Amino acid sequence: MSVPPTPVLLSSVVGRLRAAGCVFAEDEADLLLSAAPTPDELDTMVERRAAGLPLEHVIGWAEFHGLRIAVDEGVFVPRRRTEFLVSRAAALAAPGAVVVDLCCGSGALGAALGAALERVELHASDIDPAAVRCARRNVAAAGGQVYEGDLYDPLPDALRGRVDVLLANVPYVPTAEVGLLPPEARDHEARVALDGGADGLDVLRRVTSEATRWLAPGGRLLFETSERQAARAMEIVAADGLTPALTTCEDLYATVVIGTREQPRRPGP
Template identity: 50%
Template structure:
């Protein structure tokens, strides 16, 4: 074993390897990797040392106390997205119909379905790889997953029937990719994060269709960065919706929402 600099305390070899690779939470990552079958451990550690995101190496991501399937090349849900889930839970009546756009691996829809009784869930994403993973994650809650651009693949019966639309849209401005952690920047498709010049291109497209798919009084909710709030609120208002926003206690997560009048 090696030892912690200055303390003399022994450091377990796996932790030492992960630290050397630049893993900030090496102890936690080592504990998660040890859950893998022994025959997979060494190859998985090497993948992590090479910079592959831990979630892609493990095959799961933990969000809201739930382990959800994830695969290489699929967007990794961030912990700040729990604010979007919480707002959707607060605003969605039991037994409602909900649509999760830009669903990725289906994390938002899965947590919603487990927290809102009797929820009828549909989800959609343009990425075939993400759709395949979302179908695995949403099968236990009876969610339907569609592959296509926003609402294009959806059955017309949902039009005007949705109590809530969640849309964790890409919102990183095209010139700000350097702000994304390096391992994720290399491993996730750029289109899952890049929201155009000001980061709001996809939100504009969601806002343009939301009113015709929401029931009266229904809500559309999306995650943005704090500096984007004024522009995002203006986008939703211009679409004929009544906007609002909420920020979590430490200011790291922001959700904009709007109600169909």
């Protein structure tokens, strides 16, 4: 049950959000009204949003790739541009694929890919306990397993050499630029989900260095990066034994690198 959106109430909420600098005040007001079960809770939610809390943390979910993804406070909010990464993975994966979602955050990528394919064997990991709790709720529909730990460390050894799709939504903001992010991100999302080290590629290096041990022959690593980091990211992928390819989406301003573990050559006759 939600608060009835009377014109007077809607106008009041929109006015408070506009005064706080919310660019999409009308859309956000509709979402807050639909999410609040009572007028008192609506007032609290509007106050929290006006104070700068991300809308997704206030209402408890984010829309991502056609799904409603639960997002708890402090957990990285899945970005709309990352839907492109999921779409590319879905186009490359076969039904029944073994999928691993590293740095999974809320589990949005794995959950979305699981929903897009007929069936998957889904595993995900994150170092942040709050993210792991959130991801376990989101990947339940795909029957996925979520592990707490650093990158590959908590994954079952039985996955080595079996992974068809390795999603890695690694943090790629250079440390010196984290403070330049919008307050919603830098003040309310876990820093471990944002900070990619001096050049923004430190976590990526750790992912690619072990990727060939986990990918099946023909398996693919997919990750998002910035346009200016793409060339260096592809060099890192190639240096660690994967064949890199770059794909972009202008509409979503998304840049995705795909690294493929090539099939071994069959001996000639």
